[in-house]
Every structure is written in structure tokens, then in C-alpha cells.
Amino acid sequence: MPPSGLGPGALTWDLPTQPCPGVGLVLVTGASGYIGGRLVGELVARGYRVRAMVRSPEAVVRDDWPGVEVVAADAMDPGSLAPALDGVAVAYYLIHSMVLGPLEFAVADISSARNFRSAAEAAGVGRIIYLGGLGPSETILSRHLASRQQVAEELSAGSIPCTILRASIIIGSGSASFEIIKHLVLRLPVIPVPRWGRNLSQPISIRDVLKYLVGILEVPQSGDRTYDIGGLEVMTYAQMMSVLAELLGKRRRFVTVPFGGPRVVGYLVSLLTPVPAPITLCLMGGLRHDTICSKNAIQFEVPFTPIPYREALIRALGREQQDHVATRWSDAYPPAHELAPQLHQLRRPPRYSARHELLTDRPASDLFAAITRIGGREGWFEANWMWRLRGAFDRVIFGVGTARGRRSSRGLRVGDVIDFWRVEDLQPDRRLLLRAEMRMPGRAWLEFTVDESGGRRRLAIAAYYATRSVWGRLYWRAFQPFHWYIFAGLLRQIEQRSLSPGPRQGSASPG
Numbered sequence: 127m128p129p130s131g132l133g134p135g136a137l138t139w140d141l142p143t144q145p146c147p148g149v150g151l152v153l154v155t156g157a158s159g160y161i162g163g164r165l166v167g168e169l170v171a172r173g174y175r176v177r178a179m180v181r182s183p184e185a186v187v188r189d190d191w192p193g194v195e196v197v198a199a200d201a202m203d204p205g206s207l208a209p210a211l212d213g214v215a216v217a218y219y220l221i222h223s224m225v226l227g228p229l230e231f232a233v234a235d236i237s238s239a240r241n242f243r244s245a246a247e248a249a250g251v252g253r254i255i256y257l258g259g260l261g262p263s264e265t266i267l268s269r270h271l272a273s274r275q276q277v278a279e280e281l282s283a284g285s286i287p288c289t290i291l292r293a294s295i296i297i298g299s300g301s302a303s304f305e306i307i308k309h310l311v312l313r314l315p316v317i318p319v320p321r322w323g324r325n326l327s328q329p330i331s332i333r334d335v336l337k338y339l340v341g342i343l344e345v346p347q348s349g350d351r352t353y354d355i356g357g358l359e360v361m362t363y364a365q366m367m368s369v370l371a372e373l374l375g376k377r378r379r380f381v382t383v384p385f386g387g388p389r390v391v392g393y394l395v396s397l398l399t400p401v402p403a404p405i406t407l408c409l410m411g412g413l414r415h416d417t418i419c420s421k422n423a424i425q426f427e428v429p430f431t432p433i434p435y436r437e438a439l440i441r442a443l444g445r446e447q448q449d450h451v452a453t454r455w456s457d458a459y460p461p462a463h464e465l466a467p468q469l470h471q472l473r474r475p476p477r478y479s480a481r482h483e484l485l486t487d488r489p490a491s492d493l494f495a496a497i498t499r500i501g502g503r504e505g506w507f508e509a510n511w512m513w514r515l516r517g518a519f520d521r522v523i524f525g526v527g528t529a530r531g532r533r534s535s536r537g538l539r540v541g542d543v544i545d546f547w548r549v550e551d552l553q554p555d556r557r558l559l560l561r562a563e564m565r566m567p568g569r570a571w572l573e574f575t576v577d578e579s580g581g582r583r584r585l586a587i588a589a590y591y592a593t594r595s596v597w598g599r600l601y602w603r604a605f606q607p608f609h610w611y612i613f614a615g616l617l618r619q620i621e622q623r624s625l626s627p628g629p630r631q632g633s634a635s636p637g
């Protein structure tokens with residue numbers, strides 16, 4: 127019987143297991159990430175006392191996390207882990223550095239897992255639950271899957287019981303795999319499939335992943351065990367794309383090609399989809415293997431029927447259409463963190479800046495509503511082709527480009543991505559500060575402000591740029607002439623669009 131009194135909108139309402147809030151404090155690491163960001167709300171809805179561990183607390187302001195304690199800690203910095211783990215009974219380990227790219231993530235992931243296990247042992251944590259990747263144990267795995275397996279071994283090596291869940295492709299709004307499949311289907315009338323594209327996998331919907339993650343916490347005997355979690359169907363990647371093509375009403379041909387290693391394909395996929403090369407290279411490497419469930423005991427421990435692949439796609443498309451994408455792969459992109467200091471953290475203000483402003487009678491709220499619609503599908507209002515060209519160039523040199531778009535076209539929150547920017551500060555009706563994540567020889571910010579000025583509103587855009595290199599200075603000089611042209615037009619466009627402000631700023635509901 128489903129437990130009563132679950133919070134509103136909980137995906138886990140029909141779980142056959144019973145909530146056990148008496149288990150104590152539950153820590154969710156990777157809470158700013160795709161899975162962790164959704165898991166916190168589900169645990170809260172089920173009555174658990176939850177602590178969310180993130181590296182950058184200001185990046186996770188969530189409406190669906192009432193009563194959640196947010197702690198800042200970095201698994202690469204052992205000293206920061208002790209306070210985060212203090213008093214914790216169960217820890218979800220959802221830390222992953224894939225966004226660092228194939229050369230760096232494995233080392234970072236192993237060190238993080240080792241540091242975390244030691245700190246958890248010292249803090250007396252009773253159990254670790256880890257979600258890793260599914261892959262055959264008898265073959266030489268891709269770097270990505272091998273690293274996921276090594277992290278599992280590292281976490282299980284100590285005295286704390288460690289439950290390992292292993293998943294293949296996760297389908298949900300905002301998941302990297304879903305966005306890759308969707309963009310390939312939308313963009314390519316003929317889809318080339320390399321030989322390894324005929325490998326099999328067992329895609330699972332994000333809602334079923336969350337149900338298994340929560341359900342296994344409620345099965346006491348599952349302590350030191352490994353479970354594979356998957357959906358109902360075993361499919362090739364071509365089959366997955368073909369189902370989506372049919373749903374989207376697209377006629378697509380799949381042609382098997384004898385060339386195209388995962389590296390080349392990974393790079394090409396990054397140019398055709400919003401997902402940048404560091405991630406596509408890792409994911410494509412993983413496609414070299416069949417990723418099918420073999421340890422199926424979870425079907426008895428947490429018995430429910432996962433939704434079919436087609437339904438997972440329909441739900442993901444529906445979430446996108448309703449503009450209710452709760453978390454997205456881009457939420458955890460690393461330049462947001464230690465690699466990128468915030469504007470107010472710089473020891474001295476950036477040496478280069480450019481500012482443009484206009485006075486208007488439009489209300490601040492309408493102007494700000496127009497500002498917060500910028501980027502994504504609406505574009506950059508003025509000289510859009512220039513922004514796109516810069517984005518395309520960024521993609522070619524392994525940057526994030528503009529194709530990442532936005533999580534939601536209506537809502538913005540700190541930490542959200544807007545094309546090649548990330549929201550660093552958001553003060554409703556007053557200030558939007560974006561930090562550049564495109565590749566450039568320096569650090570850049572773009573600030574939109576609205577102030578009162580003599581009974582009117584002063585709408586301003588400012589660019590800030592910090593660099594120490596000669597290339598950096600040349601870069602600024604080269605782009606300087608465009609600032610006046612772009613910013614003046616952008617201010618006019620914001621004023622004009624504020625006449626039809628559209629939906630108000632808000633954040634997405636979980637799902």
C-alpha cells in the first residue's frame with residue numbers, strides 16, 4: 127500500500143516500500159547535479175531529514191527544498207567534508223566530474239571517492255548509496271565506465287556498507303542523453319550509425335531512477351549490494367532514435383557506416399547538439415559496450431514496473447513543452463565553480479569595462495521580465511547572428527557554444543545556463559549578472575541593471591573583462607567596437623519587448 131501523507135508532486139507516491147524517516151539525517155552529495163537536484167525534493171516529500179552537499183551554495187536555491195540544510199563542501203578538499211558529514215546516517219554519493227572531460231575526470235572521481243569514504247568512516251556514517259554506470263565486468267571498459275566502476279570499488283573498500291545502483295542511459299527532460307538523441311533526430315534526415323551503434327542498452331526514465339534511489343534506502347537488507355536498474359526494453363541506439371523520430375513525426379533513415387570511432391563521433395555529436403565535447407566524448411566512449419542489467423535483484427527488493435521507453439520520451443518532451451525542466455545536465459558544468467571566481471570575489475575590479483544605458487518610462491518589473499527572457503530560443507534580441515557566430519566558433523574549439531540554450535524559457539535561477547553564460551546574480555527587477563563560460567583569454571561578465579532615476583528608469587548593460595595576457599588585451603580591443611553597436615540595439619529591444627512582458631519570472635516545478 128502506498129504510504130499516506132506524501133508531499134505534493136512526489137514521484138515516489140506509489141513506491142511499494144515504506145518511508146523510514148527514523149533512519150536519521152540523509153546527505154545528498156552532488157545536489158546541484160542532474161540526479162541529486164531531483165532526489166533532494168523526493169526525499170523531503172517522503173519525510174526524510176535531508177542535508178544537501180554542494181560546492182557552491184548560492185547556485186542551489188530551490189523552491190522544492192523546504193527545510194533542507196545546504197552545506198558547502200568539495201570532495202577534493204578532505205578538510206571540508208567533516209562538517210558536511212557530521213551526524214549523517216546515510217549518504218547518497220552522486221558526485222561526478224565527467225564535465226571535466228575524458229582526460230581529467232577519472233583522476234578527480236577516484237580522489238573524490240577516496241576522500242569521501244575516509245571522511246564518512248571518520249564521521250560514523252552508517253551507509254553509502256551510490257549511483258554509477260552500467261557496463262559488462264568481463265571486458266575492457268571505456269574510460270568513463272571504468273571510472274564509474276572504480277568509484278564503486280573505492281566507496282565499497284572501507285567499513286561502511288555501500289549499496290551500488292548501476293544505470294545505463296537515463297531518459298528525462300534535461301538529461302544529456304535525451305537531448306543528444308533528440309537533437310540528432312531533429313537535425314539529421316539520414317542518421318549514420320557506426321558499427322558500435324548497434325550495441326544494446328537498457329534505457330531507464332529519470333522518474334524510475336529516483337524511485338529506485340529512494341526505494342533502496344527503505345530496504346534495510348540492501349546494505350552492501352550491487353543492483354542494476356533499467357527500463358523495460360533492451361534496445362540499440364538506432365532503435366532509440368527511431369522511436370523518438372516516430373513520436374516527433376520525422377521520417378529518418380539509419381545508415382550503417384563502417385567508419386567513425388567514438389572520439390570522432392563524440393566530437394561531431396557535440397557540434398550537432400547542445401551537449402559540449404567533454405561530455406559527448408565520455409558518453410560516446412560508453413556506447414562501445416552493451417549496457418544491459420544483469421544483477422536484477424532490485425526487482426524483488428523494490429518491486430514496481432518501470433515505464434516503457436516510449437512513455438519516458440513522451441514525459442520528457444511534455445516537460446520541455448510545459449517549460450518545467452527541474453534540473454538539467456548543464457546545471458553542474460564546472461566553470462561555475464572553483465575554476466571561475468565570481469565578479470565580487472576578484473581582488474580588484476576588472477580592468478576593462480563598457481557600459482551603455484537608456485532612460486525609459488517603462489516599469490522596472492516589465493523591463494526585468496524582458497531581460498530575463500534573453501537567450502535560448504528567443505535569442506539575443508539584437509545582432510543574434512553575431513552571438514550565434516561566436517557560439518559556433520566556441521563549439522569548434524571545444525567550448526560550450528550557444529547551443530546549450532536555457533533550462534526554462536520562463537524561469538531563471540542563480541546557476542542556470544543561458545547559452546554560453548551562467549547566471550551569477552539575480553535580484554528581481556534590479557540586476558541580472560551573467561558570467562561567460564565560452565573560451566576566451568580572460569574572464570568576462572555581462573550585467574543588466576534597472577534603477578530609478580529622477581522618476582524614470584535607467585536601463586543599463588555593462589560588460590566587464592579581466593585579463594592579464596597580451597592575447598586577452600587584443601581580444602578585448604578586437605571586440606570593443608561591437609559593444610556599442612550590440613548594446614545600444616539590445617537596450618532598445620529590451621525596452622520594446624517590455625511592452626509585452628510575457629510570463630513572469632518564476633522557477634520550474636520538480637518533475
Ligand SMILES: NC(=O)c1ccc[n+]([C@@H]2O[C@H](COP(=O)([O-])OP(=O)(O)OC[C@H]3O[C@@H](n4cnc5c(N)ncnc54)[C@H](OP(=O)(O)O)[C@@H]3O)[C@@H](O)[C@H]2O)c1
Binds near residue numbers: 155200221223258
Ligand atoms: N545523468 C545520467 O544520464 C546518468 C546515467 C547513468 C548513471 N549516472 C550516474 O549518476 C550519478 C550522478 O550523475 P549526474 O548526471 O547527476 O551528474 P552531474 O549532473 O554531472 O552532477 C555531478 C555532481 O557532482 C558534483 N561534484 C563534482 N565534483 C565534485 C567535488 N569535487 N566535490 C563535490 N561535488 C562535486 C557536482 O557539483 P558542482 O555543481 O559543484 O559541479 C554535481 O552536483 C553519477 O555517478 C553518474 O555516473 C548518471
